[in-house]
Amino acid sequence: MGNFFVYKGDGSTLAQRNLTLPPFEPITKMSAPGGYYASPALRDAVNVAIALGQPLLLTGEPGTGKTQLAFSLAFELGVGLPYIFNTKTTSIAKDLFYRYDSLAHFRDVQLKDKSEVNIRQYISYEALGKAIIDSSGKRAVVLIDEIDKAPRDLPNDVLNEFENMEFEIKETGEKFTANKANRPILILTSNSEKNLPDAFLRRCIYYHIPFPDKDTLMEIIRRRLALSDNFINNMLMDAVNHFMQIRTAKGLRKPPATSELLAWIHILQENNIDVNANIPEEIHKLAMSYSVLAKNKEDLMKLNINHT
Secondary structure, X not given: XXXXXXXXXXXXOOOOOOOOOOOOOOOHHHHOHHHOOOOHHHHHHHHHXXXXXXXXEEEEOOOOOHHHHHHHHHHHHOXXXXXXXXXXOOOOHHHHXXXXXXXXXXXXHHHOOHHHOOHHHHEEEOHHHHHHOOOOOOOOEEEEEOHHHOOOHHHHHOHHHHHHOEEXXXXXXXXXXXXXXXXXXXXXXXXXXXXOOHHHHOOOEEEEEOOOOHHHHHXXXXXXXXXXXXXXXXXXXXXXHHHHXXXXXXXXXXXXXXXXXXXXXXXXXXOOOOOOOOOHHHHHHHHHHHHHHOOOHHHHHHHHHHOO
């Protein structure tokens, strides 16, 4: 397995083993926007949302590509990186547009001459605010990730802002409206942790990303990973079949998704692991790889019991 086992856990150092710690090499293709695969149905939903100027709301299992769609869309449209807002349980409507540092403002008012304090210097713009005031002359892509995490009031509180693509900074009275021709394109994701308000849903284009079938998984893998001919010809289909067996195995609390599959396939290829091999060394290597797929102790134990 080459230099994969740089850590042995027995106190022996790399120097004693005449090894050096290899540099980390990110798998750039795995997250490259040009390698994203959108099904025809997802592609159509995106185009409908763009044509109507409505937000596209995406649901689906974590790891099925909801977030990455925004990067793929921005890449293909040539508008730079998307503006991103990561929703929190404490997020309120104005957080999508701007933040006001009231504490810093109050402190400076106490310590400085009031003529030196301009309230605008305590305003910072967030994803949707940046997109609305964007002066590049392009239609920016905005990703509002996991909007279902927000308090229930937030989706209802932004209905008018989403529809008119405008917002007001209450602290200064300033109002900003997006250029109609350059209306931002909104991608919203939800893990369906809680239901979104009906009034909000009526203003969205909706699409659920289903878990891919085997043929689609093969296409995703080829786009996302640099695979050797030997692995493609001899091991890839067996690995995908094995993965699908794991996903459908009874009792798993969290079946692995596409992102776990890609990482797992990378480990299999790097270490030449054959999922069908039946010798102790190969079984051990396969069991080692399950740490990529399982996300809790119970699932890891089930994988090692059922598939070794």
